[in-house]
Amino acid sequence: MEAEEELAPGVTARFGAVVVERAAPELIACCLDARAGFVWFDRRSRMCLATPCPRAVARRLAVVPVDFGFRPVRGVAQVPILEPDGSLFFSGYHARTRTFVATDPLELPERPTRADAGAALEAILAPFAGYGLEDPERRACTACAVLTAASRPSVPTTPVILVDATTIGAGKSKYARAIATIASGSGFVILAEGHSPDEMEKRLYAVLMRVPAAFILDNLQRSLASSTLESLITEGTTNIRIFGTLDTVDVEACSTVIVTANNSILRTDMLRRVLPVRLVVLNEQPERRRFDFDPVDVAHKRRREILAAAFTVLR
Structure with a gap:
């Protein structure tokens, strides 16, 4: 059983999640x-x-x-920082991104060949082998989702990764957790929607104040409409009111943001701010399907290999 800690009502952090405290x-x-x-x-x-x-x-x-x-800290990165010259920064305070980096060195080919790129792509997609990657669009979106998670701290902004399924039991939560594992290692934060839009904003505040490497807004039921998320995705920063006070703070974040939903509805402003991954299941009882692997377990065990493959492609 995965150990979890409640950071705030509706907000849980898996054991090992690195968060920043004000x-x-x-x-x-x-x-x-x-x-x-x-x-x-x-x-x-x-x-x-x-x-x-x-x-x-x-x-x-x-x-x-x-x-x-x-020194100001934008967050704690658990993946390397990709420099403009193609080199990687693995440990310590990174001044350009204002990020503290805590990860181990990776072994990458000095001059990647086309064969290296092909092998890297297969490694990137390994945790998601059971998600119908023979579909070219889903294959491309999955590769983009992994590359987004790997490169998130290196760039000012990235889109939300929207894992959208046609029905319950499609495996969207496992998919999202595999992406979050690649981004954060052993720990990430899971956010429940709450009973109202205002409650969801409060929970987002609680998460963003801690700047986790990755967080998941799990099982979204209503329309994805959040001014806080939109500001964060577009500007890389958002203004948050501190609970119990009238004070506000500007929060920068380098978190990989993942949302899961069934047949999601997006506000117009959010449409161009997401990377959609559509999971289509034709089985009438998808929850009864059985697989011989766990995407999260594969992502965890092969994380170093996946990150090396991702940065081979990104460089």
């Missing part, structure tokens, strides 16, 4: 207390006595962190 003054004070000693001069005893971090110091660090040499 540096609240209280958190900053705790970190400073653990790493530094603060004292105050007691006039009565004429001695310097230990004291917790002054809240004024923590608040100032929270408001203007750049003034103290702290």
Whole structure:
């Protein structure tokens, strides 16, 4: 059973998901207390006595962190960053994308041949072998979805990956989780729609404030219409109000966004902001089908190979 943690109502993170927490003054004070000693001069005893971090110091660090040499972080990437010259950045802080990268080096061919590209394509598609990839459109869209997940932190914006099925039991959730596994490794965030559009926006806020490597809006029932998502996809940033306050923050995100639905309906503004993957099942009882492999398991076990193949194609 997959271990999960509830980040907020309707928002769960799989075990291993790397998320970013906003540096609240209280958190900053705790970190400073653990790493530094603060004292105050007691006039009565004429001695310097230990004291917790002054809240004024923590608040100032929270408001203007750049003034103290702290670097802005757009997110944590668990795939390499592709540089304009074709090289890959694997570990540490990447200044151009303002991303902290935490991944292992990949072995790629120095001068890929056509045969290398063909083998790479087959590796990219391996987790999705049971999804009717003999259909050229579905095959192309699946390859694009994997390449989008692999390259997401390297570029300012990418479309939402919409996994749209003709009926229940088509395997769209497994498909989406396989894509999210490629993007994030062992952990990603799953978001339930909620009972109203306002509730969905609140849940999106909770997810975007944590900037996971990938998140899935699972089993969408209503029309896909979200100003927050549209802004994020188009501009790479969105404005979010902090819960319980009147304060707002601009949030940049490098998350791979995946939506699953059955016969989805999109708002007009969203139509050009999605990469649609259509799963067509002709079986009258698709939920009774049995497969000898698990797409998520294949994606997890062969992730390094898939990423190497993806960057072979992207370079």
